[in-house]
Amino acid sequence: MTSTGPMTAAPDAPAPTPGRGIRRIRVPQKLRNLELFLLVFVCLINAFAVVLVQFGALGYADFTVFTLGAGLAVLVIGMHVALRFVATNADPFILPIAALLNGIGIAMIYRIDIAENLSGWESTAVRQVVWSAVAIALALVVIIVIRNHRVLQRYTYVAMLVAAILLLLPMLPVIGQEINGARVWIHVGQFSFQPGEVAKIALAVFFAGYLVSRRDSLSMVGTKFLGMRFPRARDLGPILVLWALSMSIIIFQRDLGTALLYFGLFVVMIYVSTGRASWVVLGVGLFLAGAVIAGQVLVYVNDRFTNWLDALNSTVYDAQGGSYQLVQGLFGLANGGLIGTGLGEGRPDITPLAQSDYIIASLGEELGLAGMFAILALYLLFISRGFRISFAGQDDFGRLLGVGLSFTVALQCFIVIGGVTRVIPLTGLTAPFMAAGGSSLVANWIIVALLLRLSDTVRNQPRLVI
């Protein structure tokens, strides 16, 4: 398949009916004004959330709303102003959604701080605002420096190297650090960082560049089996390398979630680029086989499965590394019920890691099922904007990169929220934009920058009708 626009790419799509008239071409100014309007609205919601947390948990409101709420507001409005100059045609929904998720996350992190009596620089919420500043600044740098996403295609193999280095960093002595059993951290001075979060972006760039150039050989030839064309043995190299990478992450870094994330990303991108369902069959089969073997061999993987399947069993619950956290999260969600306890009124702090891996359970408790649906809908909307870029894109590299980046967010949401709600075994991943943690924020804001850049390029094309 060659580079095609949206109209020609879907031969089965109905031709536009002449009677409907020409859709209005949106003026860039209007896109940015819509974005500004949404951002102001989002900042008000974020500030309101902080005030509600204070009233709920403290019984009064003070000036914290300015340090926490206004800090983020200044940052995102700054980003908006920059977009007016460097990416005027960028999608107007991506930034407000990311800002809202980030802001609600800060409010909830602040709520747990109150429960744990943390304030000043001890406060995780303050550090989260600082990390947001770092992340948004980096996002700005990305969108200013990369004026055209096609530039990234040149750095396909550099991206691969960067990803490899980032993944290996935690294994190094001195700076590498093991937290809660997973060796995925590096530690420099006061700061901890999870390089794997940023590596997923480098991997998405690498996959997009690599697959665009190699997909013919990966898709054209092969043997038919069970009605599906399977690739030749010699073309199995890339997927086997990725599988080996995932398995070593499971074995050496003890991080199931990240392994699933990288492998899922690769499988989806190779499927989209080649159009071969056989890659999905192969990928899913390989990963399941790996997971089953890991479950037999590795104690921690086996524990995760037991915790998942038999969470409420009191032996499993009481065991070291047992289902205590999972079950406490369920209790929290149940406590929230349909409408939640209200911000600051629940007990999310009972659950371990209520600010990071379990922020979704904390939000579900205080905002209820209604809030949970709203958050899921926001993620879905964010991801759909990313997919939209891929549907409308003109170049295959950009389209692949768009789907890859959006899909990492989708898959990460599924892995972490699915883990909390017992759809899949629990693995330690962060809820994008919301969970406390600098690496996750930096990575996801860079994804925002890349998606904004992609959407701007798409709309700048002469045939812009989207």
Place this chain on the structure above:
Amino acid sequence: MTRELKRVSIVVFLMFLTLFVSSTVIQFFQADNLASDPRNARTLYASYDVMRGPILVAGQPVAESVPTNDQFKYQRTYPQGPLYSAVTGYYTLGQGSSQIEQSMNDYLSGTSDSQFLDYLNRIITGQNPQGASVELTLDPVVQQAAYDALGSYRGAVVAIEPSTGRILAMVSKPDYDPNTLAVHDTQQVIDTYNALLADPGDPLINKSINDLNPPGSTFKIVTTSAAVQNAGLTIDHAVPNLARLPLPGSDNTVSNAGGGTCGGGSTVTIQTAFVLSCNIPMAEVGIEIGQNPIADMAKSFGFGTELHIPMQVSTSVYPSGLDDAQLALSAFGQGSDVATPLQIAMLSSAVANGGKLMTPNLVDEIRAPDLSVLQSFQAKELSTPLNSVTASTLSQLMVEAVDSGAATNARIDGVSVAGKTGTAENATGAPYTLWFTGFAPADNPRVAVAVVVEDGGGLGQSGSGNQVAAPIAKRVLEAVLSK
């Protein structure tokens, strides 16, 4: 590529659909199950967000929740601790509760059906939910008198208003301080609880309703009532006056408390047997009338009936399927007869109330936080064991027992007191259980009382109901009469 993108979009959509479904399942369908899981600390904390209603006696709290600064918001306190411990029970942090705290929990915690709208209203308006107050029927003066009179004996006192069934006093000893179980340190609560549990005096058991003892001679009220009303005998009916009654089909014998015959003469009337509390004639009467009239009368007085006052009362037992030897013993409250102090108080209460037994009850009124009455006490008749003629006959017998019989230590100057003692044997060699039950004034009864002193009152087998229990009852009766 667009076809693949569409498919991936559908996959992403399905992934999120799964999340929508899974969170709905947990937060809606499983929410109640998860909330009731005993490991769910949130449910416990939530119960402390409610300002639990007070338990009141004459308008004054004997249990109340006061605001604290710790994470539980409220601390349960019992201003008079041990005095009311048998009635209030305790309320702990997740380690259970007892007595009124347990049986009235729905109202106290504000979760009863009648408080649902109020509860909802408070949630919506952002006020802290509040529980209802429970006003008890206890009289603080009578309660204090009973508590003081029982002193350090192991036992119980129950006082009832015969015309309504309202319980005026309820004491059980040894007592304990429920404040020690209300602290917010779980380990401390568990330690205190285990220590109380290990105490041989069983302070956590409310002996007035949950301790079963052989009723001894107090049961003669039942046997005499059965003989007069169910078997058609009069109190002048005479039986042979023996010093020793061989039990039919057994080597054992029955003797009277004094060891000799029951007064002089070759025969003895039911009246004399009752007043002097003789065992042999009562056993003879029992064998003569058979077990059915006695069983019917016992049932009508409340034996074998499940009662909630609102705490559940242990069921007193008059056995069935007796041979003559067992029947003889059961007629004077031995053998397999067992009764709670409340049951024995109910005997006096029925006699005092002209034969009508009113349902005993502890809760006078339940008021919502806005002081509207949710439920108020209505006197209810439980049964009518005696007709008015039998009732006044029994009343006269009991007056005579106090005036000139076996219950003289309950006499009060200027007031006619009716009473019956009991000195019940337990296992061979074990200390006696000492009883007194009665009411006053006999012509216009205001209070019926039952006193039990276990463990022989420290006197082994040498104490008697008249010696130990009657003076306690006297002080309780006086407390009511002097009001």
